[in-house]
Amino acid sequence: MHPVSLCNVGKVYRLGAVEVPALSDITLDIRRGVFTVISGPSGSGKTTLLNLIGCIDTPDQGEIRVAGRAVQSMPDDELSDFRARHIGFIFQSFNLIPVLSAYENIEYPLHLAKVGAAERRRRVQALLEAVGLESRRNNLPAQLSGGQRQRVAIARALATAPGLVLADEPTANLDSQTGAEIIALMRRMQREQDVSFVFSSHDPQVHAEADDVIFIRDGRIVGVELKREVAREVVREGALEVQGERS
Numbered sequence: 001m002h003p004v005s006l007c008n009v010g011k012v013y014r015l016g017a018v019e020v021p022a023l024s025d026i027t028l029d030i031r032r033g034v035f036t037v038i039s040g041p042s043g044s045g046k047t048t049l050l051n052l053i054g055c056i057d058t059p060d061q062g063e064i065r066v067a068g069r070a071v072q073s074m075p076d077d078e079l080s081d082f083r084a085r086h087i088g089f090i091f092q093s094f095n096l097i098p099v100l101s102a103y104e105n106i107e108y109p110l111h112l113a114k115v116g117a118a119e120r121r122r123r124v125q126a127l128l129e130a131v132g133l134e135s136r137r138n139n140l141p142a143q144l145s146g147g148q149r150q151r152v153a154i155a156r157a158l159a160t161a162p163g164l165v166l167a168d169e170p171t172a173n174l175d176s177q178t179g180a181e182i183i184a185l186m187r188r189m190q191r192e193q194d195v196s197f198v199f200s201s202h203d204p205q206v207h208a209e210a211d212d213v214i215f216i217r218d219g220r221i222v223g224v225e226l227k228r229e230v231a232r233e234v235v236r237e238g239a240l241e242v243q244g245e246r247s
């Protein structure tokens with residue numbers, strides 16, 4: 001089963017009488033356990049696509065399946081529960097809760113997923129060690145460097161052991177050295193847990209690490225770069241015709 005499947009997905013933003021088509025005819029399957037990067041110029045629809053996959057927003061057309069579930073037809077309370085358990089987010093601006101410490105930020109999604117106290121302690125401890133922030137556990141986000149905040153955001157996204165982690169430009173606010181460390185950290189965590197990563201990024205370092213790259217432009221898929229043979233699964237038969245040329 002694919003962690004994410006999209007079939008003819010379209011999204012139009014409406015600003016008064018003006019319609020902005022943000023995504024059209026997106027059909028793709030994301031392969032399990034790999035790094036997929038969504039690449040495209042500013043305004044091409046990357047954030048919109050991640051928000052749809054992450055059930056933060058809903059499409060106007062088509063169908064989205066996450067972990068085999070048709071997310072559009074889930075009732076709201078079921079959807080928030082599903083999201084809390086299955087999807088981790090890493091936002092470009094980190095979105096840490098400013099009044100919570102590093103420890104508490106990582107613990108927060110475990111509260112949402114109703115994980116018990118002992119198990120929460122065990123997981124947060126393990127994650128703090130994994131991202132190398134044991135000694136900063138009581139620091140507030142404002143008392144951390146940008147790279148350290150990003151590491152807290154990664155640990156938080158992985159806290160519930162989700163099958164899918166979405167990251168919107170995860171290295172955009174980091175220098176290249178810190179960016180490389182963050183990518184390596186995500187790579188390691190991906191290997192250790194059975195998790196699929198979907199990133200949006202312009203960063204050549206991120207592209208270099210990706211298994212699959214999906215190129216979008218003006219809200220459409222214009223190319224798919226599959227770095228490994230088996231990666232052919234990522235796009236369904238027929239989807240390639242919609243996408244036109246492959247790079």
Ligand SMILES: Nc1ncnc2c1ncn2[C@@H]1O[C@H](COP(=O)(O)OP(=O)(O)OP(=O)(O)O)[C@@H](O)[C@H]1O
Pocket residue numbers: 013014015020021022040041042043044045046047048049
């Ligand atoms: N809330 C909104 N209301 C109206 N139009 C929007 C909204 N959000 C995005 N758009 C438009 O939809 C298109 C896709 O935007 P999106 O944010 O997905 O692009 P992006 O690829 O993430 O760009 P960037 O690289 O700059 O982050 C753009 O033309 C943008 O102007």
Ligand SMILES: [Mg+2]
Pocket residue numbers: 046047048168
């Ligand atoms: Mg964006």
